[in-house]
Amino acid sequence: MFEKEEGKLEGLRKKYNDIPIPPNVDEYILSGIRKEKRRRATTRWKWGAIAASIFFIVMLTSIRVSPTFADYVSSIPGLQKIVDIVRNDKGLVAAIENDYMQEINKSVEKNGITLTVDAIIMDEDVSLLFYTIVADQDYPSLFLNDPTLISESGEDLQLGYSYSSHSEIKKNEPVTGILTIADYKHGSIPESLQFRTNIKNDFSDVVEDLHVSFSYDKEKFAKIKKVYEVDQTITVEDQKIYVDRMEIRPTRIVVYVEYNNENKQEIFGFDDIQLVDGNGEVWTPTDGLVYDKLDENKIALNFQSNYFAEPNELFLTFTSLRALPKEEIEVTIDLEKNKIVNAPKDGKLAFVDSSFWDVTFELMVDEQDYYHHRPLFHSTFTDANGKEYSFNNSSGSSTEEGIHVKTMGGVNMNEVASPITLTISDYPNRLRKDVRLQLK
Known part of the structure; x- marks a missing residue:
């Protein structure tokens, strides 16, 4: 990043890294910025790109040592999406500081949706693709649907993908996210790629078959684990x-x-x-x-x-x-009698009800778990005939009495032979010990 300014900044970077950082660094930096704002525009213009690049170096260091300053920088257009995405991950901040992110900045527009591939960070088996979506109207939500990386020749690379949705999309306001890419073949992603995806809202695809072609420098990401x-x-x-x-x-x-x-x-x-x-x-x-x-x-x-x-x-x-x-991780429910047949012996789990499309449970939790809604069951379950089904949605809420209400749905329960057996995937029962193991 900022290759043109790198030579000019190298000396300044070394001097900057040798300067001791005072405890009230926020006051010094913010005071300087405020003073600069009061100067004439012609004075600021003379520094141009070099000043912007120095400011970016200061920004990255401040993310590490000063969340207050990072908050200030995140409000500045052009830097916000970088700060917002990586500010809580010290490893990614360090990767950017050490020039381990490659800027892509390639876009495509279709049906009022603009998709930009902003940058990429890669290692042997996990890559992070930073993207931005801009819509020409408001949406309650937007998210990638069926994202895929293919080779220049059109080969599907058989990668794994994970990503999040974006809520309350406003007209012409960019939203930025990270697509996490798992490379099961370890280092198999070619340098020239095409990113294909649909963009979906809660109900249907808003736009289909968006594709952005780009290349990255494989040598840049040749760090050895x-x-x-x-x-x-x-x-x-x-x-x-x-x-x-x-x-x-x-x-x-x-x-x-x-x-x-x-x-x-x-x-x-x-x-x-x-x-x-x-x-x-x-x-x-x-x-x-x-x-x-x-x-x-x-x-x-x-x-x-x-x-x-x-x-x-x-x-x-x-x-x-x-x-x-x-022996307590399997929970058996009699749907006809609406009762639990088998459950953990501590009595924290209670079956509430089943309806045409879902089943609901209550789980008693203490203060340590009140704000942690971890998945209670695996999504698959079996009925009395051994047939396997899969829930495709779940929801959770809390009561003032310290009870988590868990609902799992998406299956026609009238077609399921009672009783059903579910398997617990997480549960608030603890084995306590303070552990400190040296790894290095």
Whole structure:
């Protein structure tokens, strides 16, 4: 990024990095900006692109050390989408600081919708494509539908994709998002690509077959992951968790763990899990992709990256596990009598009702879980005949009494043979232990 100014700025960058940052850095910077605003426009014009580039360097450093200044910068047109998307991910901020993002800036317009591929960040098996959508009218929501990357020759690259929706779209106001791309073949994405997608609202496609062609510099993203063998076992109330290795990549850190086959409890997740260096600096799980399930007992935990920070020591810490005895994870419901036949023994889970299209449960939670609406069940379930069904939607709400109301729907329950069996995917029962394991 900013290749034209790089030579001019290199000396300034080195001097800037050597300057000690005072604790009241916000006041100094914001005061200077306010003074500059009071000067004549001709004075500002003389600096042109160089001043803008210096300002961008200051902005990136301030994201790391000063959320207040990042808030100020995010209100400035042209910089807002960069700050808003990466400001909460220290690893992505560091990647941009170290020129590990390539600007694309290619657009296509169709039926009043403009789609822009803004930039891309890549590593061996996960890529992040930054995009912006602008609509010529208001929409309650818009989101990508069936996004695909294909090669220059038209080959579908068989990649995995994850993304979020955008709500309350206003006319001519850009919304920016990240398409996360999983490369299961590890490094197989060619340099010349075409991005194809539909844009959908809550009900139907607003525009179909948008496509943007672009190329990226594969050498730019040739950073080699750093692998640290751990080979340690954590024990929490007789439940064993083997930590195999840690891989540090420019976009994220992956810690590979395996649950012991002899464990009596089904482990659903970790509370307060994070990575901490020897100075107490913290790297938290990545947004939206806390872990990947590799097989029945193996998972990959994903954290924000410290690839460019390179701490001398790194520790994995957490305070408890969410788990249940394995014989209690299946819940059986008699739909004809509207009652639970089998459920966890703690009595926190109650069946409320079933209707033509859905089933509803109540789950008692304490203060620790009140604001965490984790999925209660896997989406698939079986009926009395062993036939498998899949819910295609779910919703949740909370009461003042500390009860989560969970509804799962999208299946014609009149066609289902009672009783049905669901499998719990997360549950507020804990095995507590403060764990601190050195990974590096």
